[in-house]
Structures are given as C-alpha cells and as structure tokens.
Amino acid sequence: MTDELARRTARLSDHALENRMLSILARQLAEQPGEVLQTLTDLLVANGLAQSAGIGIVMMQQGDDLFRWDALSGGIARLKGVTTPVDKGPCGDVVRQNQLLLLRRADGSAQDGAKGEMMLVPLQIDGVPVGMLWMAHDRAFDQEDARLLTSLSVFASAALRWRHHARDNSVAVDALVARGLQERQRLLLAELQNRVRNILTVVRSVFSRTVEHGGTLEEVGSHFRGRLDALARTQLGMTHSLAGNIDLENLIRDELVSVGIGDGPLVGIEGPDVALDPNQAELLGLAFHELTINALKYGALRVPGASLKISWAVNMEQGGGRRLDLIWQEQGVPAVSVQPHHEGFGRELIEDALPYQLGATTRLDIGSGGIRCSISVPLRSGAAGDKE
Amino acid sequence: MAGALQGKRILVVEDEYFIAADLKRALCGTGAEVIGPAGNLAEAQHLAGTTRLDAAVLDVNLGGTPSFSLAEQLRSDAVPHLFLTGYDSWSIPAGHRTTPRLPKPFAMPVVMEAIAKLFGGDHEPPLPFSS
Structure with a gap:
C-alpha cells in the first residue's frame, strides 16, 4: 500500500518540532553516539508521531540473518535486545527492497497489539541496507511522515557508521557492505553470463539453419x-x-x-x-x-x-x-x-x-x-x- | 535412448524463437509430441494447467521473468522437468538446485538424452551435469 501515500494529502510540516528533534539528535551524535538510536525512537513516541517505534540492525549468525532490536519505544520496549529472523515479515522486506514501505496492521497481530499503520525505512551505509527504522500508529501516515522518518533515518545511519568506525563488532557493517556490493556484482555477472550464453545458443542455431x-x-x-x-x-x-x-x-x-x-x-x-x-x-x-x-x-x-x-x-x-x-x-x-x-x-x-x-x-x-x-x-x- | 521419447508429451518453454524451434524439431524427430513451445510464463502456465504432460523443458529466464513458479507447479503435478539455462548453479534458488540443468549453449543430442533420462526412474541420483 506504499503507493497510497502519493494519494494522501500531506499535512503541513511542523518545522519547530523537527528542528527540536534534529538538534537533540545532533548533540547526542556528538556527545553520546551510542545512545542516538534509542533517543530517536523515544522522540518519535514522546512527540506523538508514533505510538511505538523501533530500530533493528541486521546481524549475521551462522548463515542466518537476524534483526537485533537495538532501540524500541512504546508498548514494545521490553523486547529491546532480542533478535528475530530477517526472512519473515515486513521488516525483512524493507531491507531487501531497500526503500520506504507503508503497511496496514489491521490484524492486530503485532507483538504490541497495535493496529493502524506501520511505516518503515531502511538504514544504509554506502547505499547498503544494514538495518531498518519503523514507527507505528493507529492514525494514517502521510507524505509528511515519510519525509520526517527519512530525514531522521539519516541520524540513525550516521550512528551506525560511528559504531562501525568505533570497531563495535555488534554491527556487522563491514560484512554487510561487502556482501551488498558482492551481491550486486553477482547479479550483474549472472545477467551478463546468461545473455552471452543465450546469444551463443542463438548463433549456433542460426549457423545450423544457414548450413541447412x-x-x-x-x-x-x-x-x-x-x-x-x-x-x-x-x-x-x-x-x-x-x-x-x-x-x-x-x-x-x-x-x-x-x-x-x-x-x-x-x-x-x-x-x-x-x-x-x-x-x-x-x-x-x-x-x-x-x-x-x-x-x-x-x-x-x-x-x-x-x-x-x-x-x-x-x-x-x-x-x-x-x-x-x-x-x-x-x-x-x-x-x-x-x-x-x-x-x-x-x-x-x-x-x-x-x-x-x-x-x-x-x-x-x-x-x-x-x-x-x-x-x-x-x-x-x-x-x-x-x-x- | 532410442524410442524413449516416442509418443511422450513434452512441454517446451523457451522465449528465444530459434532455440524453441530447434527444440521442437529435435523432439518431433524422436517421435515425441511437443506441447507449445510457449515463449512466456502465462502461456506456459496455461498449457501446463490444461494439458496432460509427460515432461517439460524450461528456460529459466523468460523475457526477464523466472520460470521457477512454473517448475513448482510441475513438481506438484509430478511432471519431470529440466532447466535450460545460461545461469550458474548459484543463481538458481536452493529449492530447484537438484532439478536437472543443461547449460547453454548446448548440443541438441545432449538435450534429447537428458529428457529421455527424465523417464529413467526416480531412483537415479541427480544427473552429472546438475551438480
């Protein structure tokens, strides 16, 4: 339903609120970068933008990709630090597709029992998705929410980059970035190989026909x-x-x-x-x-x-x-x-x-x-x- | 393999005309009955859903659309099939890596032999070229 965003009327930007949040995050990024992620989701909930919010970081464990929930705010906060498989659900989709997603949570199956909508954005380092930021609310999100969440996600990505540079091994950034680049190269190579082998097969066939x-x-x-x-x-x-x-x-x-x-x-x-x-x-x-x-x-x-x-x-x-x-x-x-x-x-x-x-x-x-x-x-x- | 394909109904799915036409001709030459060829997934799925098949030959990439969903349909209908592909094994989803696979470009007799082997009994290990 992400396409639906374009059809919704965006509310006016609340620049005062946005500036306040950005300056808090900027100060924290300078002073306590390790706390930026939790502060960010707390700000979303405290300012009524979300009823719950969270940040999941992709971890690689024995070949399986897991999300570790490094920041959680709202009713779901008690689950902070737990891991869930990336493969399942919308959180995995946002990382795989590497773009913003909007979802309806009408079934109330979410762990915090929330209904309404969920908006998710990928967190990237060098264009490679290494985690995701989500927020949920029982109201309908609009394009202003998408803009704000994307803008805030830059801080979360910066905090991850800092943890990466601080050689915090809890973030598998190196491996993920390397894997992301490798994956892209692999796909390109596979397409090229397929194309070359296909055209060779066609040439072979054209040759037989010409001889015949x-x-x-x-x-x-x-x-x-x-x-x-x-x-x-x-x-x-x-x-x-x-x-x-x-x-x-x-x-x-x-x-x-x-x-x-x-x-x-x-x-x-x-x-x-x-x-x-x-x-x-x-x-x-x-x-x-x-x-x-x-x-x-x-x-x-x-x-x-x-x-x-x-x-x-x-x-x-x-x-x-x-x-x-x-x-x-x-x-x-x-x-x-x-x-x-x-x-x-x-x-x-x-x-x-x-x-x-x-x-x-x-x-x-x-x-x-x-x-x-x-x-x-x-x-x-x-x-x-x-x-x- | 002489006669192994006689009267068998073989679905051919391949988007390149020349390859599809060659496969059809070679199969007809063995006495098989060709269903198709189909050049896109929708047509192939339609044929697979409405026609009795003994086996199928599938190109992996149909004009940018993978044919794995069709392979699953065939598997659930217990129709033996093989892939013709320019992709290496690592590009094939794990669930389909044991399916016999012939790399392009191929020589037609090898394809005919591989199709004949599809009828060789289920007890056989995967064909050598599928590893």
Whole structure:
C-alpha cells in the first residue's frame, strides 16, 4: 500500500518540532553516539508521531540473518535486545527492497497489539541496507511522515557508521557492505553470463539453419558472416545507451551502411524516433539484414531504376499500448522471380520468429515491383512474446 | 535412448524463437509430441494447467521473468522437468538446485538424452551435469 501515500494529502510540516528533534539528535551524535538510536525512537513516541517505534540492525549468525532490536519505544520496549529472523515479515522486506514501505496492521497481530499503520525505512551505509527504522500508529501516515522518518533515518545511519568506525563488532557493517556490493556484482555477472550464453545458443542455431539452406561453402560462409555481423552490430548499439535501447532508424541505417548503401534518391527512410529494447532490436536487426541482402542480390538495390522505401509510424493500440507499424517496400523490381535459396531463413525469421518472440504481426509478399514486408510490433512490452 | 521419447508429451518453454524451434524439431524427430513451445510464463502456465504432460523443458529466464513458479507447479503435478539455462548453479534458488540443468549453449543430442533420462526412474541420483 506504499503507493497510497502519493494519494494522501500531506499535512503541513511542523518545522519547530523537527528542528527540536534534529538538534537533540545532533548533540547526542556528538556527545553520546551510542545512545542516538534509542533517543530517536523515544522522540518519535514522546512527540506523538508514533505510538511505538523501533530500530533493528541486521546481524549475521551462522548463515542466518537476524534483526537485533537495538532501540524500541512504546508498548514494545521490553523486547529491546532480542533478535528475530530477517526472512519473515515486513521488516525483512524493507531491507531487501531497500526503500520506504507503508503497511496496514489491521490484524492486530503485532507483538504490541497495535493496529493502524506501520511505516518503515531502511538504514544504509554506502547505499547498503544494514538495518531498518519503523514507527507505528493507529492514525494514517502521510507524505509528511515519510519525509520526517527519512530525514531522521539519516541520524540513525550516521550512528551506525560511528559504531562501525568505533570497531563495535555488534554491527556487522563491514560484512554487510561487502556482501551488498558482492551481491550486486553477482547479479550483474549472472545477467551478463546468461545473455552471452543465450546469444551463443542463438548463433549456433542460426549457423545450423544457414548450413541447412544449402549453397556452396563460400555462399554459406558469406550468409553466416552477414548474420553474425548483424547480431554484433545490435550488441554494439546496445552498449551505447544506458538502458540498452536502440534507435530504430540507426538500426536500419547501420544495416544499409554495412553493405555500402547510404542516403540517396532511391532509398527513402522515414519515421519518428522509436527506441527498441534489446530483444526487439536483435530480431528486427536480423530481419532488416535479410531484407537488405535480398534487395542487394535480387531486388531494389540491384535493379537499375528500382527504389526502396522504409517507413514507419507509431500508432495507439486498442488496449492503450503503442505499436510500431513498419513497411519495407521495394518498387520497380521486375517480376522475374529468382527464388533466392536463402529465402527460407529470412521468411522464417519474419513470419515465425518475430510473431513468436516479439508478439509481432508480419506479412511478407514478393510481388511485381519487388518485396513488400509489413511488420507491426507492440512497443513498451519489453517481455518476450508478451502478447497481452 | 532410442524410442524413449516416442509418443511422450513434452512441454517446451523457451522465449528465444530459434532455440524453441530447434527444440521442437529435435523432439518431433524422436517421435515425441511437443506441447507449445510457449515463449512466456502465462502461456506456459496455461498449457501446463490444461494439458496432460509427460515432461517439460524450461528456460529459466523468460523475457526477464523466472520460470521457477512454473517448475513448482510441475513438481506438484509430478511432471519431470529440466532447466535450460545460461545461469550458474548459484543463481538458481536452493529449492530447484537438484532439478536437472543443461547449460547453454548446448548440443541438441545432449538435450534429447537428458529428457529421455527424465523417464529413467526416480531412483537415479541427480544427473552429472546438475551438480
């Protein structure tokens, strides 16, 4: 229900109260830093902001993560110093998600029997959550509470940092910070590994298909190199933007430039800016490659006087999503049909792979005048094959 | 493994078209009946919930969504299954680490053999490549 905060009207800030609390905490941080945590939760309760409040610090004990309740105020104060598993409940969630949470405590199951709401914020050192601060009340919290609690949590984090520097081993900060960084690196590495191994599997499959469609060794080699290069160009393009998105027009132009086709009167490229996610870019890039090679060998890029027009628009779908509608159209190619022997791959890619993997609707016609290919792809649905 | 897959109904869940199509073709070549392939979790769950299955082959990452919930569904339905994945074992939740796992990229005969072994009886220890 954290989203609900945004819809609630925030009360006016009580700057006098906030200043009073902050100055007490600041003085204590300088004089008795070990007491800051308890003072903070006491202040929340004494000033009526919370009926109960607490601070839990993550401890690692024989492989299990525990919260040790280093500060507790209100009806729950007698439990100070006890430990509970991090795995269970909302306190663990706030540390795992590393962001503010708002919860309803309607069931009265909390140990202090409190009803109403509970607001929780993570305490961080170097961005790594090492504990959490919560407050509970039977009133509804608003954005002002969120602002205040976040502001106060800075003092709690500072106090933890002090305990860390004072080599107080009761705070497992070093281990947690190290583990946090390690965890992030591990996730990044896993994603990268998965991506690399996936693309290798795809390359392997593309290779088998290229061989199956036959031709001389030289032809097979040239087709496969072209497809590999198209995949590589997309990979390269992804590293140019933070989100890994690729501009549609760049994708098309890069493909044409790779076979020596630049802007000219016979090639028209026209459409609005469209950002493709990596999944879309990979397959569409491959499709544009097949269409380009076909045009170069048999179609508009080979026949004198013929032309190629690539145009697209972004349209709204009935469900409210956006859809890219692209048309690749050759004109002036005589109808003498040379059946390209590698057509099988391009056709399968456009007619089967794009619908399966991108939820696209496609149509590929070879008629008088040349190839006409229409591709309609839902945008924003980054998920593969997500047709909903 | 000759004939081991004959007539078996195998669910294929894989979001990459080329891999899914290769799996389908290879399975059909062994005489198995392919259910799917499904490229996203919702479709796969629907197929698993409405179709009788003898076994399943699951990609771990379906367009950013893990397939572990589907694996749990299959386990509770006693449908043997294996993972195809580019992830190392430490990225697999503890509850699924004993599930047979084939690393990508893979050679198709190895996958077919691994699927055939799913029918080899429950007494066997986990397959060598799952460690």
